Amino acid sequence: MATTWGDILKEIQATKGPDGVIDFDGVRRKYLKRLTDYTGRSTIVYATAGFNLRQGVSSADVSITLDPDIEAFMEVVHGLPQDIPIDLMLHSPGGSAEAAEAIVSYLRGRFPGLRVIVPVAAMSAATMIAMASDEIVMASHSQLGPIDPQLILQTPEGPRSSPAEAILRQFEDAKADLRDHPEHTAAWLPILRSYAPALLKQCESHIALAKTMVTDWLAKYMFKDSEDPRAQAERVADYLSDWEQFKSHSRRV
Numbered sequence: 001m002a003t004t005w006g007d008i009l010k011e012i013q014a015t016k017g018p019d020g021v022i023d024f025d026g027v028r029r030k031y032l033k034r035l036t037d038y039t040g041r042s043t044i045v046y047a048t049a050g051f052n053l054r055q056g057v058s059s060a061d062v063s064i065t066l067d068p069d070i071e072a073f074m075e076v077v078h079g080l081p082q083d084i085p086i087d088l089m090l091h092s093p094g095g096s097a098e099a100a101e102a103i104v105s106y107l108r109g110r111f112p113g114l115r116v117i118v119p120v121a122a123m124s125a126a127t128m129i130a131m132a133s134d135e136i137v138m139a140s141h142s143q144l145g146p147i148d149p150q151l152i153l154q155t156p157e158g159p160r161s162s163p164a165e166a167i168l169r170q171f172e173d174a175k176a177d178l179r180d181h182p183e184h185t186a187a188w189l190p191i192l193r194s195y196a197p198a199l200l201k202q203c204e205s206h207i208a209l210a211k212t213m214v215t216d217w218l219a220k221y222m223f224k225d226s227e228d229p230r231a232q233a234e235r236v237a238d239y240l241s242d243w244e245q246f247k248s249h250s251r252r253v
Contacts (some may be wrong), residue, residue: 042080047091064095064125085113094124104132118142132217143252148243149206153194164203165243211237
């Protein structure tokens with residue numbers, strides 16, 4: 001059995017025929033079938049080819065989105081037995097929390113159980129999906145990530161991604177500084193101009209949504225047999241959404 005990525009690449013290259021065609025899918029399906037035979041459960045895969053954006057590739061192309069992802073999940077589970085739990089192999093940088101919620105609702109409503117396997121990284125909204133499982137399987141090198149929401153702000157220099165919590169903190173810093181030093185107004189104006197109406201309320205709502213979704217899922221599924229499922233779920237949700245602790249949305253958990 002292949003044990004490293006290099007071994008897999010050699011096996012894939014060995015499938016190259018006289019016409020130059022390489023049977024990538026055949027190798028992938030062989031190992032998925034081997035896993036399914038071992039677990040006795042259906043296995044599906046949601047994988048992003050690479051987290052680093054290449055020229056001509058937008059962040060939406062590698063993100064969890066409602067369209068077309070929910071249709072893709074419906075397609076791959078069509079015909080699978082609905083009376084046994086399912087395994088989801090998940091490798092993704094994340095995406096929309098709302099799309100993650102729709103995917104979780106669909107899978108949990110269709111199958112009696114969900115296990116998430118993280119071969120490398122399931123970050124951000126992908127971490128949220130993992131929190132909706134009954135069990136997460138990870139290797140020593142695998143990782144999850146923080147779930148603190150990131151908002152896209154339109155600035156004079158172009159769109160910028162910022163943590164929702166950082167936006168709230170910076171606004172409080174601006175208020176405190178301008179209260180004591182009104183002469184700093186000119187320095188703060190370029191920043192405050194990017195704060196669209198209702199932005200601060202949106203930040204608060206996005207933070208609350210992420211915490212609520214993860215808390216509800218953990219309490220209902222993974223921690224359901226705990227002594228106090230809700231309290232334990234809230235501790236995990238607070239930990240994963242703590243921007244001040246992680247300092248970066250890409251930190252390994």
